[in-house]
Amino acid sequence: MADYPKVRRKDREATEVEFYKTMLAQTASCAISMVDANGNPYVNTNFFLYDDAEDIFYFHTAGNGYTRSILEHNNNVCISVSKIGRLYPAKKPVDFGTEYYSVTIFGNVTVVEDDAAILNFFTRFLRKYFSHISPAEYGPVDIRDAKRATVYKVAISNWTAKVHEVDKDYPGAVYYHDVNKQA
Numbered sequence: 001m002a003d004y005p006k007v008r009r010k011d012r013e014a015t016e017v018e019f020y021k022t023m024l025a026q027t028a029s030c031a032i033s034m035v036d037a038n039g040n041p042y043v044n045t046n047f048f049l050y051d052d053a054e055d056i057f058y059f060h061t062a063g064n065g066y067t068r069s070i071l072e073h074n075n076n077v078c079i080s081v082s083k084i085g086r087l088y089p090a091k092k093p094v095d096f097g098t099e100y101y102s103v104t105i106f107g108n109v110t111v112v113e114d115d116a117a118i119l120n121f122f123t124r125f126l127r128k129y130f131s132h133i134s135p136a137e138y139g140p141v142d143i144r145d146a147k148r149a150t151v152y153k154v155a156i157s158n159w160t161a162k163v164h165e166v167d168k169d170y171p172g173a174v175y176y177h178d179v180n181k182q183a
Contacts, residue, residue, distance in 0.1 A: 004106050004158040014101075014161035022051035023081055023103045023161065024057070028129070032059065033078040036070045048081075049124055056156035057105060058112075058121055068150050071109050077154060079105040085144040088166050088173040099165045099173075106158045115143050121151045 007013040014020070032044045044067045049058040057079065061067045071077075085099025112118055122141040126133075137162055 002106070002157065005104075005160070007160050007162055009057070009162070012162045012164045014163045019163070020103050020159055020161050021050070021052055023083070023101060024048075025052070027081045027083055029081075032067075033079045033080070034067070034070045034076070035074055036066075037073045042066065042070055047125070047129060049080075049121065049128060055156055056152060057107065057156060060121065060125070060149045060151045063148050063150050068111075069122075069125045071111075071152065075109045077105075077107055077109055079107070079154065081105070084176060085165060086170075086173040086175050087179065088170050097164070097166075101163050105154070105156055105158060107154040107156045109152045109154050112153050118146050118151050119143060122146050 016158035028047065029045060030048050032046060034042050034044070036042055046059045046061070050056075051058065051079065080102065082100060085101065087098050088096065090096050107170065116166075119141050126135070126138075127139070
């Protein structure tokens with residue numbers, strides 16, 4: 001069994017499985033870290049699906065490309081899923097901070113080859129990200145189209161999670177989108 005990193009700030013560690021599952025259900029994107037054959041790090045930012053019943057993480061990329069070539073060489077991944085809360089000031093600039101919610105997943109990737117599983121992935125993907133569009137508007141997923149992509153399944157080996165919030169009435173706490181209107 002691998003010796004995975006531990007959360008240093010125990011006061012911010014979230015150990016409840018429900019937090020982990022809620023974050024994965026309610027967050028849109030993730031960063032998938034991997035290492036290529038030359039030892040170079042690479043991050044793929046992507047949409048994803050989490051299967052709560054199986055505790056399996058899924059994502060997809062182009063059928064062939066850099067991500068697939070890396071994962072064929074080394075199937076270990078570290079995935080970060082996070083959300084930002086409010087920014088908050090302090091007396092010293094080094095103590096300014098942000099509320100955050102994060103999950104880090106460690107696992108091993110395999111390529112999904114089964115046609116039914118690939119179709120199931122894309123059906124669920126459309127339901128998660130495009131639930132505002134009726135399936136009647138785009139029709140069923142065709143396996144020939146779906147196989148232009150590579151669908152990956154991540155067997156989760158370990159996870160850690162962190163939460164940091166300040167009081168609701170914390171003086172000066174604001175959301176980034178309210179402060180930086182030009183962004």
